Amino acid sequence: MSALQLAASTGISGNLGAVAYGLAAIGPGVGIGLVFGHSIEAMARQPEAMPIIRQNMFLGFALCEVLALLGLVVPFIFS
Amino acid sequence: MSALQLAASTGISGNLGAVAYGLAAIGPGVGIGLVFGHSIEAMARQPEAMPIIRQNMFLGFALCEVLALLGLVVPFIFS
Amino acid sequence: MSALQLAASTGISGNLGAVAYGLAAIGPGVGIGLVFGHSIEAMARQPEAMPIIRQNMFLGFALCEVLALLGLVVPFIFS
Numbered sequence: 001m002s003a004l005q006l007a008a009s010t011g012i013s014g015n016l017g018a019v020a021y022g023l024a025a026i027g028p029g030v031g032i033g034l035v036f037g038h039s040i041e042a043m044a045r046q047p048e049a050m051p052i053i054r055q056n057m058f059l060g061f062a063l064c065e066v067l068a069l070l071g072l073v074v075p076f077i078f079s
Numbered sequence: 080m081s082a083l084q085l086a087a088s089t090g091i092s093g094n095l096g097a098v099a100y101g102l103a104a105i106g107p108g109v110g111i112g113l114v115f116g117h118s119i120e121a122m123a124r125q126p127e128a129m130p131i132i133r134q135n136m137f138l139g140f141a142l143c144e145v146l147a148l149l150g151l152v153v154p155f156i157f158s
Numbered sequence: 159m160s161a162l163q164l165a166a167s168t169g170i171s172g173n174l175g176a177v178a179y180g181l182a183a184i185g186p187g188v189g190i191g192l193v194f195g196h197s198i199e200a201m202a203r204q205p206e207a208m209p210i211i212r213q214n215m216f217l218g219f220a221l222c223e224v225l226a227l228l229g230l231v232v233p234f235i236f237s
Contacts, residue, residue, distance in 0.1 A: 020176035028187035030187060033110025034191035045124070056201065064187060072156075106187065
C-alpha cells in the first residue's frame with residue numbers, strides 16, 4: 001500500500017480560508033447586533049436625537065463590519 | 080495491519096466549508112437576537128415610536144444576517 | 159513513495175495565518191460593538207456631552223481595533 005491511498009482516505013477536505021472567515025464573522029456578528037440594539041433603544045428614548053444616533057450607528061456598523069470583510073481578504077494574503 | 084486500514088477507521092469525513100458556515104453563524108445568531116431583544120424593549124417603552132423602531136429593527140437584522148449568508152458563499156470562493 | 163505525494167493528497171489546504179486572524183477578530187468584533195453601542199446610548203441620554211463621548215468612543219475603538227490588526231501582523235512574525 002502507498003501513502004497516497006492513506007492520505008486520500010482521511011475524508012476531510014476543504015480550505016482553511018473558509019474556516020478563517022467563519023471565525024472572523026463571529027465577533028462582528030455580535031458587535032453589529034450590539035450597535036443596532038443600543039441605537040434602537042436610544043432612538044426610542046430620545047426620538048429628537050435621531051439624526052445624531054443614526055449617524056453614529058452607521059459609523060459603528062461600518063467599523064465593525066470591516067473586521068469581517070478583512071477575514072474575507074486575509075486568506076488571499078496568506079495564500 | 081496496514082496504515083490504510085488505520086486511516087479508514089478514523090471515521091471522520093466531510094468538507095471544512097460546512098464547519099466554516101457553522102462558525103460564521105455563531106455571531107450573527109447572537110447579534111440578531113440582540114437587535115430584536117433591544118427593539119422589543121424599546122417598543123414597550125415608547126409604543127408611539129413603533130414605526131421608527133420597526134424600520135431600524137429590520138435594518139439591523141438585515142445587516143447582521145448578511146454575515147451568516149456570506150459564510151454560506153465563502154466556501155465556494157476558497158474551493 | 160514520497161512525502162510530497164502524502165502532503166498533496168491530504169485534502170486540506172490553506173494557511174493557519176488566516177485562521178489566526180479569524181480567531182483574533184472575534185474579541186475586537188464584540189468589543190467594538192460594545193464601545194459604540196454604549197456610546198450611542200450615552201449620546202442619547204446627554205446630547206450636550208457629545209464631544210467628550212465621541213472623543214472617548216474613538217479612543218476605545220482604536221484600542222480595540224489594534225488587537226485585530228495585530229492578528230494580521232502576527233502570522234508574518236511567526237512565519
